[in-house]
Amino acid sequence: MRALAWHGKHDVRVDTVDDPEILNPRDCIIKVTSTAICGSDLHLYDGYIPTMQKGDILGHEFMGEVVETGPKSTLKKGQRVVVPFTIACGSCYHCGKHQYSACDNGLPADNQDIAQELYGQPMSGLFGYSHMTGGYAGGQAEYVRVPFSDVGPIVIPDGVEDEKVLFLSDILPTGWQAAENADIEPGDTVAVWGCGPVGLFSIQSAFLMGAERVIAIDHFPHRLELAKKFGAETINFEQSAVYEALMEMTGGIGPDAVIDSVGLEAHGFFVDNVIDQIKKSTFLGTDRIHSIRQAIIACRKGGRVSMPAVYGGFVDKFPLGAFMEKGLTLKTGQTHVQHYMPALLNAIMEDKIDTTFLISHRMALEDAPKGYKMFHDNQNEVTKVVLKPDFAAAV
Amino acid sequence: MPGDTEIHPGDDAPLAASKRDTAIDEATESLIEPKGDALSGRAVTINRPLPELFAYWRDFTNLATFMDNVVSVSPIDPKRSHWVVKAPGGKTVEWDAAITEEQENRFIAWASEPGADVANSGRIDFRDAGARGTVVTATILYDPPAGTVGKLIAKMFQREPAIQSRRDLRRFKQLMETGEIATASRTRAELAEERD
Numbered sequence: 001m002r003a004l005a006w007h008g009k010h011d012v013r014v015d016t017v018d019d020p021e022i023l024n025p026r027d028c029i030i031k032v033t034s035t036a037i038c039g040s041d042l043h044l045y046d047g048y049i050p051t052m053q054k055g056d057i058l059g060h061e062f063m064g065e066v067v068e069t070g071p072k073s074t075l076k077k078g079q080r081v082v083v084p085f086t087i088a089c090g091s092c093y094h095c096g097k098h099q100y101s102a103c104d105n106g107l108p109a110d111n112q113d114i115a116q117e118l119y120g121q122p123m124s125g126l127f128g129y130s131h132m133t134g135g136y137a138g139g140q141a142e143y144v145r146v147p148f149s150d151v152g153p154i155v156i157p158d159g160v161e162d163e164k165v166l167f168l169s170d171i172l173p174t175g176w177q178a179a180e181n182a183d184i185e186p187g188d189t190v191a192v193w194g195c196g197p198v199g200l201f202s203i204q205s206a207f208l209m210g211a212e213r214v215i216a217i218d219h220f221p222h223r224l225e226l227a228k229k230f231g232a233e234t235i236n237f238e239q240s241a242v243y244e245a246l247m248e249m250t251g252g253i254g255p256d257a258v259i260d261s262v263g264l265e266a267h268g269f270f271v272d273n274v275i276d277q278i279k280k281s282t283f284l285g286t287d288r289i290h291s292i293r294q295a296i297i298a299c300r301k302g303g304r305v306s307m308p309a310v311y312g313g314f315v316d317k318f319p320l321g322a323f324m325e326k327g328l329t330l331k332t333g334q335t336h337v338q339h340y341m342p343a344l345l346n347a348i349m350e351d352k353i354d355t356t357f358l359i360s361h362r363m364a365l366e367d368a369p370k371g372y373k374m375f376h377d378n379q380n381e382v383t384k385v386v387l388k389p390d391f392a393a394a395v
Numbered sequence: 396m397p398g399d400t401e402i403h404p405g406d407d408a409p410l411a412a413s414k415r416d417t418a419i420d421e422a423t424e425s426l427i428e429p430k431g432d433a434l435s436g437r438a439v440t441i442n443r444p445l446p447e448l449f450a451y452w453r454d455f456t457n458l459a460t461f462m463d464n465v466v467s468v469s470p471i472d473p474k475r476s477h478w479v480v481k482a483p484g485g486k487t488v489e490w491d492a493a494i495t496e497e498q499e500n501r502f503i504a505w506a507s508e509p510g511a512d513v514a515n516s517g518r519i520d521f522r523d524a525g526a527r528g529t530v531v532t533a534t535i536l537y538d539p540p541a542g543t544v545g546k547l548i549a550k551m552f553q554r555e556p557a558i559q560s561r562r563d564l565r566r567f568k569q570l571m572e573t574g575e576i577a578t579a580s581r582t583r584a585e586l587a588e589e590r591d
Contacts, residue, residue: 018582024575072574089573093442093527108577109463109565113558125577135579145581148573 003141009047062139087125090151175201488512
């Protein structure tokens with residue numbers, strides 16, 4: 001089959017590799033019909049994530065048709081499914097509590113050592129995201145082996161086009177969980193840092209959960225426009241001072257809840273990378289590491305901090321004093337995708353949530369390397385690239 | 396069981412986490428028949444009923460399904476079994492082991508018999524953890540092959556018993572909870588290489 005493989009920094013190629021096979025009873029094989037490039041794939045592209053190996057197949061936002069099933073899979077050939085990016089068993093204690101991204105059994109036993117050393121306990125596996133998260137081949141490919149297919153993939157009714165449901169795989173549940181973690185109360189003002197896909201989905205989710213106002217913060221004009229379309233007020237941090245603006249806009253109170261969907265964007269998972277980036281930021285004052293600090297300072301007393309943004313290691317100058325003195329609450333974590341999928345599919349079917357607005361580019365899988373470069377170089381215009389294995393390559 | 400540390404007031408930590416020089420001796424006391432001087436211990440909670448886990452483990456022929464380095468365990472008689480285990484450099488080592496003591500649904504203690512390639516002994520404890528299932532604790536004492544250098548080499552090949560037992564327990568948990576052992580391999584050929 002053809003698959004997008006990582007070869008090094010800014011070097012991804014579409015290679016011909018062996019087709020995947022059923023290896024465990026609960027596996028299925030899907031033929032990919034749509035797969036997206038995630039902002040977090042750019043961390044791999046930029047070479048910031050260690051434990052990558054040449055030839056690793058990328059991609060964790062994908063869907064397709066079931067073409068083969070193991071004896072314990074509950075899926076049937078021909079069904080269309082969206083696959084969660086988190087690989088979770090559904091049978092352990094954490095899955096029982098619907099904490100799927102904390103699954104005990106998603107990672108192969110040997111791969112659990114690194115995460116255990118770094119985080120204290122290993123987390124679930126992830127598709128296409130380095131060997132630290134399992135080394136599973138990803139979905140930017142013609143075919144994918146999907147473990148635990150009896151609990152992960154969600155079946156999509158006939159007649160619903162891919163693009164309406166593809167983002168159930170990651171960014172829609174991630175945005176939803178971010179808003180849920182903000183414990184929004186009716187009448188709240190919620191501030192969202194970062195208008196990437198997760199930020200934009202958490203804006204929509206926050207309104208659905210009863211927020212009266214959402215204030216979106218970014219510096220890409222096109223993304224701020226999209227936030228505005230969903231009813232958010234906006235702050236362009238290149239043109240206005242964020243803390244001052246938020247205090248004025250909330251009558252001196254500060255937002256009731258703050259959502260950081262920026263994170264250590266250009267930061268890797270490992271201590272040395274993170275320290276390196278922190279050193280950089282100390283001198284250069286990047287805005288990215290700034291977002292969580294700014295969110296904590298702006299948040300109203302007794303307010304809530306939700307952090308869907310990916311952080312991997314250590315952060316210094318974390319405003320622990322402000323956090324304690326103001327009595328804030330912080331909720332965070334990788335997304336428990338399986339928990340949110342059914343309700344969010346319903347919301348899509350009932351037209352309560354639209355996700356298709358996000359897609360700015362559609363390309364053949366064969367053109368994926370161009371897609372990565374384009375996404376990397378122009379994050380204002382390029383909001384989402386969807387790859388189609390059955391599209392002919394552009395000439 | 397190991398970890399009953401009444402003699403250390405104010406420290407209930409299990410012996411495998413101990414910084415005290417006496418930890419190995421103390422663990423040895425619980426092992427009935429000590430073999431070797433390297434101690435490895437690990438507890439894992441498995442979301443399955445205790446009797447099911449005990450029964451699976453007690454049938455030693457099952458151990459090769461989740462113990463990565465174990466090629467086979469063949470029963471000799473109700474108390475004794477013959478072990479064939481992978482060693483660095485594509486070799487195997489073999490020994491006979493005997494159950495030194497056991498209590499159904501509580502623990503199994505074993506020791507290798509004289510002449511073993513790698514002398515070892517240990518015990519596996521099963522404790523009911525209510526709604527969370529069962530806590531399984533493995534305590535293994537072994538004599539690393541060819542001393543420190545041998546241990547380093549074994550570590551390089553990831554055949555080191557302390558690493559191996561930790562991973563084996565995770566595989567046991569996976570098999571019992573999910574009915575399979577997680578793999579990121581894509582093809583049968585890759586899987587065969589991984590399990591080799």
